Amino acid sequence: PALRADVVTIFPDYLAPLRLSLIGRAAQTGILDLAVHDLREWTHDRHRTVDDTPYGGGAGMVMRPEPWGEALGALVPPGTTPVPRLVVPTPAGRRFTQAVAVELAAEPHLVFACGRYEGIDARVAADAATRMRVDEISIGDYVLNGGEAAVLVVLEAVVRLLPGVVGNPESLTEESHAAEHDGLLEGPVYTKPPVWRGHEVPPVLLSGDHGAIGRWRREQALERTARVRPDLVPVPVAGRGLDGLT
Numbered sequence: 001p002a003l004r005a006d007v008v009t010i011f012p013d014y015l016a017p018l019r020l021s022l023i024g025r026a027a028q029t030g031i032l033d034l035a036v037h038d039l040r041e042w043t044h045d046r047h048r049t050v051d052d053t054p055y056g057g058g059a060g061m062v063m064r065p066e067p068w069g070e071a072l073g074a075l076v077p078p079g080t081t082p083v084p085r086l087v088v089p090t091p092a093g094r095r096f097t098q099a100v101a102v103e104l105a106a107e108p109h110l111v112f113a114c115g116r117y118e119g120i121d122a123r124v125a126a127d128a129a130t131r132m133r134v135d136e137i138s139i140g141d142y143v144l145n146g147g148e149a150a151v152l153v154v155l156e157a158v159v160r161l162l163p164g165v166v167g168n169p170e171s172l173t174e175e176s177h178a179a180e181h182d183g184l185l186e187g188p189v190y191t192k193p194p195v196w197r198g199h200e201v202p203p204v205l206l207s208g209d210h211g212a213i214g215r216w217r218r219e220q221a222l223e224r225t226a227r228v229r230p231d232l233v234p235v236p237v238a239g240r241g242l243d244g245l246t
């Protein structure tokens with residue numbers, strides 16, 4: 001497979017959507033080798049306890065290190081090659097971007113540690129870092145209850161970049177946040193009918209004039225980006241083209 005992905009979680013059913021559609025097909029065609037594991041497999045007490053109270057006080061509970069240490073030891077036994085990258089979603093992680101997705105898509109083996117409660121005992125990542133690369137990432141500046149939704153996001157963004165997963169590879173570069181598109185947002189898209197509820201498709205798109213169409217689309221992308229995400233609009237650099245984009 002192009003990518004092996006192990007996901008460890010106390011809510012394995014939460015990752016069921018990965019069996020569907022794009023990622024499901026990638027798994028079936030052998031491009032992706034996905035395995036979801038229940039952390040409680042690596043507990044030994046009657047209540048299969050995975051959490052405990054935080055040292056230093058504070059609200060909530062913290063995930064105990066022992067089950068995680070055993071889980072990661074079982075999934076990545078000493079001497080495993082290639083050494084996987086451990087991806088740990090956390091509110092305190094580095095921002096997950098398309099560039100990070102491209103980076104992760106180049107890895108042969110990813111292990112995802114889904115935390116819950118207030119997070120995982122910090123020694124788990126510290127201990128793993130002695131044997132593998134540990135990447136603490138956040139999918140955005142909002143608060144979730146655990147890492148599972150983040151893994152769904154990260155895996156979708158990563159798997160769609162693998163060769164053979166997306167039917168039309170050009171669609172991977174023409175869209176927003178792809179470096180080839182200068183990081184601009186993509187503009188509006190249209191399909192038949194040419195008029196729908198009185199709304200016309202912009203005539204230039206029906207003109208067959210591909211130069212004009214390309215200019216119009218760039219103008220639309222610039223306009224939309226300036227309106228919705230001014231932070232993404234490149235500033236003109238002295239000595240470069242007029243719009244700083246050429």
Ligand SMILES: CN1CCN(Cc2ccc(Cn3ccc4ccc(-c5n[nH]c(N)c5C#N)cc43)cc2)CC1
Nearest residue numbers: 089090115116118138139140142144145146147150
């Ligand atoms: C007093 N305050 C001090 C700040 N903490 C912060 C805090 C700590 C844990 C949780 C819940 N949680 C547990 C594991 C886990 C993984 C990812 C994410 C996550 N949230 N948002 C993203 N973009 C995420 C990603 N990726 C959340 C997670 C929520 C909030 C709360 C208490």
